[in-house]
Amino acid sequence: MKYLPAVLAYGDFYAHENPVKLYVVHGSRFAVVASLHKDGKKTITEYEPSNPAEIERIKKNPRAKKPGEN
Secondary structure (H helix, E strand, C coil): CCCHHHHHHHCEEEECCCCCEEEEEECCEEEEEECCCCCCCCEEEEECCCCCHHHHHHHCCCECCCCCCC
16 A cells, blocks of 8 residues: 555556446556445555556556546
8 A cells, every 4th residue: 555645646547347446557556446335435455466467458448537537
């Protein structure tokens, strides 16, 4: 979770295979933002993939807007 603030602040958002989730990619790290709660709260998990190709796979997904953007 050490890098999570930077990932969220500077990362690019991409669509996730699950429509209630988004990927956020910054450098060699990524996070998944999930809207799983009915009260609007988000669950956020940060990752450093063991395989760098995982980041490139995520970047092939369509770009997404940050939560709250129109």
